[in-house]
Amino acid sequence: MKEVYNPPTLATKALGMSYGPRRVIHGLDVELPTGKVTAIVGPNGCGKSTLLAGLARLHKPDDGTVLLDGADIQNLPSRKLATQLALLPQEAVAPEGLTVTELIRFGRQPHQGWLRQWSAEDQRVVQHALGAAGLKNLAERPIDALSGGQRQRAWIAMTIAQQTPLLLLDEPTSALDLGHQIEVFELVRHLACDHGRTVVMVLHDLASACRYADHIIAMCDGQIVDQGAPEDVVTPALVRKLYQVECTLLTDPDTGSPLLANVRRAAPEPA
Amino acid sequence: MKALTLTRRVDTRTLIVSLLTALVAVSVVSLLIGAGSVSPSRVVAMLLGADDADARFVVWELRAPRTLIGLAVGMALGVSGALLQAVTRNPLAEPGLLGVSAGAAFAVALALVLGASAATLRIPVAQMGALAGCLCVLGVARWRGVGNDPVRLVLAGAAFSALLGALTSLILFFDQRSADEIRFWVIGSLAGRRLDDLLAVLPTIVVSGVLIALLARPLAALALGERMASGLGHHPRLIRALIILCVALLVGAATAIAGPIAFVGLVVPFVARAFVGPDIRRTLWVSLPTGPLIVLVADIVSRVVVAPSELPLGVLTALFGAPVLVAVVRARRLPML
Numbered sequence: 001m002k003e004v005y006n007p008p009t010l011a012t013k014a015l016g017m018s019y020g021p022r023r024v025i026h027g028l029d030v031e032l033p034t035g036k037v038t039a040i041v042g043p044n045g046c047g048k049s050t051l052l053a054g055l056a057r058l059h060k061p062d063d064g065t066v067l068l069d070g071a072d073i074q075n076l077p078s079r080k081l082a083t084q085l086a087l088l089p090q091e092a093v094a095p096e097g098l099t100v101t102e103l104i105r106f107g108r109q110p111h112q113g114w115l116r117q118w119s120a121e122d123q124r125v126v127q128h129a130l131g132a133a134g135l136k137n138l139a140e141r142p143i144d145a146l147s148g149g150q151r152q153r154a155w156i157a158m159t160i161a162q163q164t165p166l167l168l169l170d171e172p173t174s175a176l177d178l179g180h181q182i183e184v185f186e187l188v189r190h191l192a193c194d195h196g197r198t199v200v201m202v203l204h205d206l207a208s209a210c211r212y213a214d215h216i217i218a219m220c221d222g223q224i225v226d227q228g229a230p231e232d233v234v235t236p237a238l239v240r241k242l243y244q245v246e247c248t249l250l251t252d253p254d255t256g257s258p259l260l261a262n263v264r265r266a267a268p269e270p271a
Numbered sequence: 272m273k274a275l276t277l278t279r280r281v282d283t284r285t286l287i288v289s290l291l292t293a294l295v296a297v298s299v300v301s302l303l304i305g306a307g308s309v310s311p312s313r314v315v316a317m318l319l320g321a322d323d324a325d326a327r328f329v330v331w332e333l334r335a336p337r338t339l340i341g342l343a344v345g346m347a348l349g350v351s352g353a354l355l356q357a358v359t360r361n362p363l364a365e366p367g368l369l370g371v372s373a374g375a376a377f378a379v380a381l382a383l384v385l386g387a388s389a390a391t392l393r394i395p396v397a398q399m400g401a402l403a404g405c406l407c408v409l410g411v412a413r414w415r416g417v418g419n420d421p422v423r424l425v426l427a428g429a430a431f432s433a434l435l436g437a438l439t440s441l442i443l444f445f446d447q448r449s450a451d452e453i454r455f456w457v458i459g460s461l462a463g464r465r466l467d468d469l470l471a472v473l474p475t476i477v478v479s480g481v482l483i484a485l486l487a488r489p490l491a492a493l494a495l496g497e498r499m500a501s502g503l504g505h506h507p508r509l510i511r512a513l514i515i516l517c518v519a520l521l522v523g524a525a526t527a528i529a530g531p532i533a534f535v536g537l538v539v540p541f542v543a544r545a546f547v548g549p550d551i552r553r554t555l556w557v558s559l560p561t562g563p564l565i566v567l568v569a570d571i572v573s574r575v576v577v578a579p580s581e582l583p584l585g586v587l588t589a590l591f592g593a594p595v596l597v598a599v600v601r602a603r604r605l606p607m608l
Contacts, residue, residue, distance in 0.1 A: 058498055082504030089498040095549035098494075102550060106492055110504040114485060162503070 007034045007165035007198040008069035008084060010055060015064035017047075017054050024050040025222040028064070032215070035196045037188060039203045039213035043242055047222040048202045049090070049170055055200065056087040056168050082110035086159035090170040090202075094143040100154045101139045104129050107161030125161050133157035133187060149180025156187055167191060169201040173208065185212045206242070210234055210258045218242060234258045240266055281546045283553050290560035294342075297567045301338040302330055305574025305581075336466040340528055341570050342563040343469055344461065345535065347476065347525040349562020350555060351518045352536025353543065354483065357490055357551040358514045359409070361421040362541070363599065366401075366522040367533030367592075368425050373432035373439075374404015375526035376457055380442045383453060394472055398523025405515055407431060422600060459530035459585020461570050472524035479517040483555065486510055486517075491551045532585050534592020535565055541599070 015028040025047040032038050032055075040048040053059045054066055057073050066073045073081060086107070094103055107129065108122045130136050133153040143151055152172060159167055172188070173181040189212060192199045203209045209216055210230040218225045218233060220242055226233045231251075239247050239260065246266045250259040303311040309329040317326035348366065355364040355371070366372050378400020379393055408428045439457065455463065489505040497507045525532070543557035566584070569591070573582045 056502060058501055078501070078506060079504040082502060085502075087498065087502035089496065089502070092496055092499055095494045097544075097548045098550065099548070102548070103495075106495060106499075106503060109488060109492055112488065 003163070003195055005035075005165035005196045007196065009034055009067070010085075010166055010198065010200075011067045012051075012054065013065050013067060015051070015054055015066060016062045017050050017059055018062055019050065019059075023062075023222065025054075025219075028224060030217055030224065030227065032198055032200055034198050035192065036214035037192045037199045037201070037212060038215040038217060039201055039209035040217045040219060041203055041206050041209045041242070042219035042225075044204070046219045046242075048219050050222075051217075051219070052087075052168055052170050052200065052202050056085060057081060058087070079110055082162070082164070084164055085166040085168065086162040086164040087168045088155055088159055088170065088172060090174065092155055096144055097142050099140050099142055100135055100146070100157070101126065101130070103143055103154055104158045104161045107158040107163075110162060125163060129157040129161040132160055132190070147180065148176045149183040152176060152180070152184050153187060156184070156191075160191065165197055167197050167199045169199065171202050171204060174204065181208065188212065206234070206239065207260055210260070211252070211255065230258055231256070234260075239263075283547050283556060286546055287556055287560060290557065290564060294560050294564050294567070297564060297571070298338050298342070301341065301567050301571055302334050305334075305571060305578070308579070336469070337461050337464065337570070338567065339466065340464050340469050341461050341567045343472070343476065344525045344529045344532065345563030345566030346559055347521040347562070348532060348535040348566070349539035349558040350483070351521045351525075352538075352562075353540040353551065353554050353558045354490075354514050354518050355405075355536065356540050357494065357554075358511050358518075359424065360494065361424055363421045363425045363537070363596070364428075365425075365534065365537035366405075366518065367531065367536065368432065368596075369428040370404035370408040370431045370435065371401045371518060371522045372404075372526050372531035372533065373435035374407070375401040375523050376531045377435040377439045377442075378403070379527065380439045380453065380457070384442050384446045394468075394475070394524060394527040397527035398475065398520050401523035401526065402516065402519035404431070404435065405519055409515070455583075456530045458583040459532040459588075460573075460581075460583040461529055461566075462581055462583070464528055468528045472528060475520045475524050479520045482513060482517050486513055487552045487555060490514060494549065494551060530585060532566070532588050534588045534595065535562060537599075538592060538595055539565060541595075 009031070011031040012028050016026045017024055028051060030051075040051060042048050050059070054061055057066065060074070068076065068081075068084060104126050105122070108118075108125065111122070112118070130139055133156055135150070135154060135157055138146065138150060138154075143154055146154065156169075156172070169188070173184050176184065185208060188199055188201065191197045192214075201213075203213075213230060215228065216230050216233045217227045218238055225241060226238060234249065236247055236249055239245060244266050245263050247263040248261045250261050251257070252259050303314050309326045313323060313326045314330055317323045317330065351366050351371070352364070355366060355369060356362055358364075359369075375397040378396045382392055382396045408424075408431050411431070412424045412427050443454065443457070489500065489510045492500040492503050492505055493507055493510060500507045500510075522536075539558045539562045540554055542561055543554045547553040547557050569587050570584050573584050573587045576582055
């Protein structure tokens, strides 16, 4: 069984959002390439998570719109939106003792109703999600007994079971060591490359973004500095602007993606 | 926590069938002993056809209504505890500790002083009091930002409940008429309650039952966090508001009949979770028979420990429940809900 999605387009138009009184992002126009992995990068507090929250309709924008297939997502019924777009918030916590299968079953909720209870189709999708995330052997384990990488894969498996063409991840690897990060990134690539999903993830690590994203949106101070393919966007000047560090850019001989080398603190700008 | 994850989960259906069997057995025992000096053998003889007017009166007019009321009160309190714990994501939440029961009791006392008659208005007044009490505690907790710390939320609730309890006592102290009317009620007991009261609260119990059935799935998703629940297409605020309304209706109803009974709502979901894990849908199903089981057992004990007089049920649950709360708080860490 192989599902291939044909995702709707997701874009923002002059999007402005605030957290309380603080204006976090303003006038953002982005268009997310369908069926590709997009990484939103930038320094802490640049508004990248806020943008993701806006795309997922977790926060209402002050002005501008988020467009799903050209229609304002504010007007979509929540259930309908949840069948189009799955979201994995940062540091999601499962109640203690919940097993992997139980967690993944939650992904079927948007497809269920008061009259439509658990079905054979739901069961099949859950099994598929377990397999896709490589969790078949851990199906009955409690989430809290898993390693960080397995846990994150279980959460992603839940969003797989949601069967949405769009997948939004907020720093999916922030608390993981290198090996576990690779586990998660390879799963994410598989979901996009082999199933045609549009994946958008907020990342604080520019190097992983270069390696695993097809498209990068670089943000600073609530605005977009540049967006495009990693090899076009990532330049020493961009790195300096985002993180105030100098670096030398190399090209990965195996993948052709940009590599950051000799990263060091930038000299203070001349007054 | 280790114990929870290591015990093999019990099959929910088997568990519920066993609990229901136990509940039937306990209900029969509740008809057989205590509350009136008619021995079990006389009851059995009467049930087998012996002409015994005393026994018939005691069983059908005293013990049967009391048992039915115990079933209803137990269900309402057990389910409310499970709901309140799920909605606050706090394993210590309990109607008696979050101002729900105290709010109901205070509202009834206040209404009596203001001239209402105990018979007519008690139920809606208790339910409104329950809602107001619960909202006060949750509101203060949110406003002061203590909502995320289980123990501090319960402290805030306990302080508020104590305040309301003191005000209730004050009202009864100064108003002799209402004191006579509700002195026995305010302690919390199943003795001498009328079946009419149960019939009167039945509609609200049914309404909340239907609401809970419709909300169980989104409520379960709320355990994954507000953002996750939104992402799954639910409306967390609406769910919370409706669940708190259900809790107020149920606890208000139970309190209107039996008076404030603490700790049942704390213990029942704890027991349920130990058997079936954290999913609120299964916890609710298991709480449904566990609540009445605990209440009926406690009520039977309350009839026999100091026979021929009785210990009020509210006193008994507090005697057993308070140490449970202390033990739970002292456990190294609380389970995350």
